[in-house]
Amino acid sequence: MNNPIYNFEIKAFYCLVELTINDVLVFSHYEENGSIWVDWPINQYILDSGIQSFEVKVLPYKEHDTLFEKAQLEIGIHAISESGSERIEVLEKKEINIPNKAELPFFIQKGPFTATVPYKNTGWKASVDLKKEDEKKLLAEILQWKSKLLNVYTSSDIKEYNVIYGEREKEFATAYYTEYQENTPEVFHSKFKNLTALPKDLYQLVLYADGKLASVKLPTELPGFTFDPKVKDENGLGISLILFFHRKKEGAPLEVIR
Structure with a gap:
């Protein structure tokens, strides 16, 4: 096939x-x-x-x-x-x-x-084993992404969006046999300007892929961050971001890979 x-x-x-x-x-x-x-x-x-x-x-x-x-x-x-x-x-x-x-x-x-697939994605194959890192420092580093991503979505910063998600989306394109294209501002809904972050103490650190991937998780969500509308009514719009981070090499910052 x-x-x-x-x-x-x-x-x-x-x-x-x-x-x-x-x-x-x-x-x-x-x-x-x-x-x-x-x-x-x-x-x-x-x-x-x-x-x-x-x-x-x-x-x-x-x-x-x-x-x-x-x-x-x-x-x-x-x-x-x-x-x-x-x-x-x-x-x-x-x-x-x-x-x-x-x-x-x-x-x-x-x-x-x-x-059996015709492609090879690098993904997290050679990434750092995050199980060996200090959990409190790792959690703190991931939680820093919460405010960073909130700013991207509330300000419709498409340039930073493409930087953050570029590697992930290139591998998605490879895995589904399509051509990668940078996203345009249309990915941002107008109501994203009114998003607000959930308290950081609601999240727990989670590790996957034998320690090569890390994220945070709410009890009833996939790993990543959830942003709620500032006003919760029938017109409000929240968003849940499914995110997995990896560290390419020792000392490098965490990056989004899935």
């Missing part, structure tokens, strides 16, 4: 779900609405061909200590050609047996899969 696009299928009932690809949290479902069914594209987390890994974590609803008896999970992986004319089942979709649900605080299903 030429230019495959890999998708992870999740069908779940009466539970919360987190999906990790190659030790990076890429998808979460924290809404207590009964069911979810998604095909989630994962090419940006596949740096090159070879053995990859996945982990699906099933969690109970927030006010419960264990899983519901009627919690269910189906997973699968497939690749479709860029044109959409071909499809290959990489991991046949099937229901996962979850034994003794009422006794489990969570359940994890994980395993390997093979991906």
Whole structure:
């Protein structure tokens, strides 16, 4: 197959779900609405061909200590050609047996899969192992990005936006077989001027990719920062930024890579 696009299928009932690809949290479902069914594209987390890994974590609803008896999970992986004319089942979709649900605080299903892609993204392959760094200093460095990014969005600074996200978006373009183009001011909604940051003590430090990636996380969001509207009403507009940082070499500042 030429230019495959890999998708992870999740069908779940009466539970919360987190999906990790190659030790990076890429998808979460924290809404207590009964069911979810998604095909989630994962090419940006596949740096090159070879053995990859996945982990699906099933969690109970927030006010419960264990899983519901009627919690269910189906997973699968497939690749479709860029044109959409071909499809290959990489991991046949099937229901996962979850034994003794009422006794489990969570359940994890994980395993390997093979991906064959025509590109090689550098990503975080040679990045610094952040597990070896002082956690308080690392957290403080990431939190500095909160005000930096808030300023970019409230001032519609497209030049700085392209500097911050340039490397990430170039690798996204490679992973999805498109040509990279710098963003234009249209990426900024007019209501972004009224954004405000959440208190820093709400965030906790999280590490991924065996310590090569770091971010901060709210309990019910993917890693990154959430900015709320200054006035919370039906006209307000907030934004959640999914962010993973890496350090290219010892002593270098953190940069956005995903």
